[in-house]
Structure formats: structure tokens, C-alpha cells
Amino acid sequence: MDKQTVKLGLMGFGTVGTGVVRIIQAHQEDLQKQTGLGIEIKRILVQDAEKTRSIPSMNSVLTTNASDLLDDPEIDVIVEVIGGISPAREYILAALERGKHVVTANKDLMALHGGEILQKAQEKGCDVYYEASVAGGIPILRALVEGFSSDRITKMMGIVNGTTNYILTKMSQDGADYSDVLKEAQALGYAEADPTSDVEGYDAARKMAILATLGFRVPMKLEDVDVKGISGVTKEDIAYGKKLGYEVKLLGLARRDGEAIEVSVQPTMVAKSHPLASVNGVFNAVYVHGEAVGETMFYGPGAGELPTATAVVSDLVTVVKNMKLGVNGRGMVAPYKEKILKDDKQKLSKYFLRIVVADKRGVLAQITQLLADKNISLEQVLQQPYNNGEQAEIIIVTHLASKGDMDEVLQGMEELEIVSEVKSCYRVEGGEQA
Numbered sequence: 518m519d520k521q522t523v524k525l526g527l528m529g530f531g532t533v534g535t536g537v538v539r540i541i542q543a544h545q546e547d548l549q550k551q552t553g554l555g556i557e558i559k560r561i562l563v564q565d566a567e568k569t570r571s572i573p574s575m576n577s578v579l580t581t582n583a584s585d586l587l588d589d590p591e592i593d594v595i596v597e598v599i600g601g602i603s604p605a606r607e608y609i610l611a612a613l614e615r616g617k618h619v620v621t622a623n624k625d626l627m628a629l630h631g632g633e634i635l636q637k638a639q640e641k642g643c644d645v646y647y648e649a650s651v652a653g654g655i656p657i658l659r660a661l662v663e664g665f666s667s668d669r670i671t672k673m674m675g676i677v678n679g680t681t682n683y684i685l686t687k688m689s690q691d692g693a694d695y696s697d698v699l700k701e702a703q704a705l706g707y708a709e710a711d712p713t714s715d716v717e718g719y720d721a722a723r724k725m726a727i728l729a730t731l732g733f734r735v736p737m738k739l740e741d742v743d744v745k746g747i748s749g750v751t752k753e754d755i756a757y758g759k760k761l762g763y764e765v766k767l768l769g770l771a772r773r774d775g776e777a778i779e780v781s782v783q784p785t786m787v788a789k790s791h792p793l794a795s796v797n798g799v800f801n802a803v804y805v806h807g808e809a810v811g812e813t814m815f816y817g818p819g820a821g822e823l824p825t826a827t828a829v830v831s832d833l834v835t836v837v838k839n840m841k842l843g844v845n846g847r848g849m850v851a852p853y854k855e856k857i858l859k860d861d862k863q864k865l866s867k868y869f870l871r872i873v874v875a876d877k878r879g880v881l882a883q884i885t886q887l888l889a890d891k892n893i894s895l896e897q898v899l900q901q902p903y904n905n906g907e908q909a910e911i912i913i914v915t916h917l918a919s920k921g922d923m924d925e926v927l928q929g930m931e932e933l934e935i936v937s938e939v940k941s942c943y944r945v946e947g948g949e950q951a
């Protein structure tokens with residue numbers, strides 16, 4: 518290879534794009550020493566060329582025309598940090614068609630169209646790297662693909678959405694109000710353009726689909742992930758959780774028993790003794806259990822300008838090193854295992870239930886009978902007066918139960934005359950047996 522400089526087309530100059538420019542500018546010498554080549558940002562694609570930018574020195578390379586990047590033969594690598602499906606998908610496919618390598622932070626796209634994009638890259642001998650798409654600055658995809666290549670992963674648990682972890686932490690530590698904290702997370706640049714995907718768990722589900730595909734080497738689809746967000750989590754749930762030894766976290770779970778797999782994202786009571794319980798604020802963490810290695814955990818900032826940009830620029834370094842060695846497009850391994858999904862009777866977990874009942878003799882016995890009928894035993898029970906003593910609130914933590922059995926128990930509870938409301942039901946993870 519006879520070039521001295523790799524030319525880059527940057528698509529997107531928002532939170533992450535700005536970070537990418539800052540890191541390339543600040544670390545130019547280090548990047549050159551590591552790759553042997555200079556890195557030049559030749560064009561930046563934006564939506565609004567008139568907007569005031571925090572790095573005005575780049576104004577001269579801004580364009581609103583994607584073909585200024587895609588059709589420029591001097592541009593070797595496209596970095597896509599626009600987000601969303603369209604036009605990001607079309608731009609990435611067009612870049613690969615023209616033999617350009619791609620680095621992206623786009624989990625929406627990789628979770629939904631990763632198969633198509635990686636296949637096109639392989640056909641064209643191009644690289645596609647997407648480390649920033651999961652857990653921002655934590656090098657977790659690299660760890661799964663390279664670090665665990667010799668092992669068989671059995672379980673991954675992840676706090677993989679910074680916005681919701683920031684909200685839950687502020688609710689738990691400061692008693693803050695949900696909607697005020699969401700506004701703060703948006704102002705700090707953590708939230709997606711439409712924060713519904715953060716709070717309803719879709720962003721975390723996309724990340725878990727990517728983690729499960731790479732970790733279990735099966736072609737997981739987004740629709741294979743059970744999803745529930747944090748909009749129903751209340752301060753009362755958080756307070757009762759604390760009292761019984763748990764923190765509420767939006768937890769992604771990917772678990773393999775034998776060859777059968779389950780992947781979910783839901784608010785979960787995480788035992789305080791587990792390291793995931795103390796992952797706070799915008800921080801993310803991914804716990805990985807491998808058959809040979811045992812327990813490992815990866816921790817770091819999951820969102821924000823510079824942390825996310827480090828993952829993007831490190832991917833860029835890999836692409837440039839591959840260019841020097843002439844080995845682009847050879848590092849990818851397509852998922853090669855058959856996908857076998859668990860049914861609800863195979864999904865085992867402990868549960869935390871909060872139920873409002875009539876304050877009468879024998880009520881607790883009726884509730885516990887429903888659980889006993891399914892062979893579900895109890896680990897903790899707490900009964901408190903509710904509604905000025907007119908009703909009672911029962912909080913139960915069970916031992917292991919299947920999701921199928923628990924769904925039937927919950928339906929049975931709703932039908933009992935003495936039950937006013939099943940207020941909440943959470944999975945419990947991180948303690949003994951979980």
C-alpha cells in the first residue's frame with residue numbers, strides 16, 4: 518500500500534461525530550504511530566449545513582450531499598454516526614458497494630440489518646466494525662469476538678442503556694422524578710433522538726440482540742428478545758426493593774441452558790451483593806459467564822461524546838491496520854450455530870411480587886396457595902398496611918419459578934376476590950440460585 522494518509526468520510530456531526538473529530542485531532546500523532554498512516558477527515562455529511570458547530574474549523578468540509586462522500590474515490594472509510602435505519606442503511610450499503618470500509622455506532626441498524634450489511638461487506642472484501650453500538654466506550658464486542666473465542670458463553674447480563682440507568686439511579690439515590698431526570702439525560706446527550714427507545718427498552722433490546730449473536734454465535738433477531746421498559750417502575754418498587762436487598766436495574770439477560778437460549782430486557786431486582794447492582798448513572802456494565810473462564814465483568818461509560826467516540830476511533834484504527842496488512846473483510850465470522858429458543862416453561866427465575874389485598878384473615882394463605890400449586894416456594898414475605906390500613910400490601914420474593922408458571926399465578930391472583938391489584942412483578946437476578 519503506497520498511501521501516507523487514509524481519508525475518511527464522516528456521516529453525522531452530532532454528539533458522537535463531534536467526539537470522533539476531537540479524538541482524531543487530539544490523538545493524531547498516536548494514531549499515526551500505531552497505524553503507520555495519517556488519518557484525514559475529508560468530508561462531513563450533516564443535515565443542516567448552516568447550524569453553528571462546536572468545532573468551526575471543520576465548516577469548510579461540511580456537506581449535505583451524501584454523494585460527496587460516497588462517490589469520492591479518495592475516501593477509503595465511511596464512519597456512520599447519523600443513527601436510525603434510513604438513510605444510514607442505504608449509505609452504508611452504497612459505501613460497501615464502492616469498496617469503502619465502514620465503522621458505525623448504529624445499533625438500530627446492526628440489530629435489524631446486520632446480516633445484510635455483513636454479507637455485503639464480505640462480498641466486497643470490506644471491513645464493518647460497530648464497537649460503539651453496544652455499551653458505548655466499553656470494548657465488549659471485541660472481547661466477545663476475540664477474547665472469548667476459545668470459550669462457550671453461558672450467560673450475559675448487561676446494563677446496556679445509559680439513559681435508563683441514569684434515570685433509575687437518580688430515582689433511587691435522590692428520590693428524583695422520572696420525567697425531570699429524563700430531560701437531564703437528554704440535555705447531556707445520552708438519550709436517543711426519540712427517547713422512547715431508551716425508556717421502553719428497545720435500545721437495550723437491540724444491544725442484547727447484538728451481544729447474543731456475537732456471544733452465542735447464533736443469528737438472534739430483535740423479535741426474539743422479550744422487552745419491557747422502565748416507564749412502569751415506581752419509587753415504591755425501588756424503596757421496597759432496597760428494603761429486601763435489591764436495586765432496580767433495566768437488565769438485559771442472555772442465557773443459554775444446553776443449546777436453548779433466552780434473551781430479554783426488563784426492569785429487574787438485582788441483588789445488592791452482585792457487582793451489577795452498584796453500576797450507577799450513565800455507566801454500563803456487561804457480566805459474561807463462560808464455561809471455562811467463569812465469571813467476568815466489563816464496566817465503563819455507556820454513552821456520551823468522548824467515551825463513544827473512543828470506540829469508533831479504535832475501530833477505525835483496526836480498519837487502517839487491516840488496510841496496511843491487506844486483510845480487510847477477513848476477520849468476520851458469521852453466526853454458525855442453530856438458534857434454539859426456550860419456551861416460557863424453560864425460562865427460570867426468582868420473582869419479586871407486590872400485591873394489594875383486602876386486609877382480612879386468610880388472605881396470605883390464599884396467595885401462597887396459588888404459588889404452592891405450581892411448586893413455587895417463598896424466599897421472603899413482607900406484609901404492610903396500605904391505604905390508611907383499609908387494605909394490606911404483600912411483597913413476596915420467590916425461589917426459582919418458570920415464566921410460564923408465574924404468568925399463570927399472576928392470572929390466578931387477578932381473579933381472586935381478595936386481590937385489589939397486582940402492583941408489580943419483577944425478575945430477580947444476581948443472588949443465590951439466580
Ligand SMILES: NC(=O)C1=CN([C@@H]2O[C@H](COP(=O)(O)OP(=O)(O)OC[C@H]3O[C@@H](n4cnc5c(N)ncnc54)[C@H](OP(=O)(O)O)[C@@H]3O)[C@@H](O)[C@H]2O)C=CC1
Pocket residue numbers: 528529530531532533534562563564565566568598599600601603604622623624625649650653706707708709710819820821822825
Ligand atoms: N449519543 C451517545 O452517547 C451514543 C450514540 N450512539 C449512536 O451513535 C449514533 C449517533 O448518535 P448521536 O451522535 O447521539 O446523534 P445526534 O442526533 O447528536 O447527531 C446526528 C448527526 O447526524 C446528522 N444527520 C441526521 N440525519 C441526517 C441525514 N438524513 N442526513 C445527513 N445527516 C444527518 C445530524 O445533522 P445536523 O447536525 O445537521 O442536525 C447530526 O450531525 C446513533 O446511531 C446512536 O444510537 C451510540 C452510543 C452512544
Ligand SMILES: N[C@@H](CC=O)C(=O)O
Pocket residue numbers: 650652653677678679680681707708709715720819820821
Ligand atoms: N441512548 C443510548 C446511547 C448509547 O447507546 C444510551 O442511553 O445508552
Ligand code: NA
Pocket residue numbers: 648649650651652653654655656657658828
Ligand atoms: Na462498546
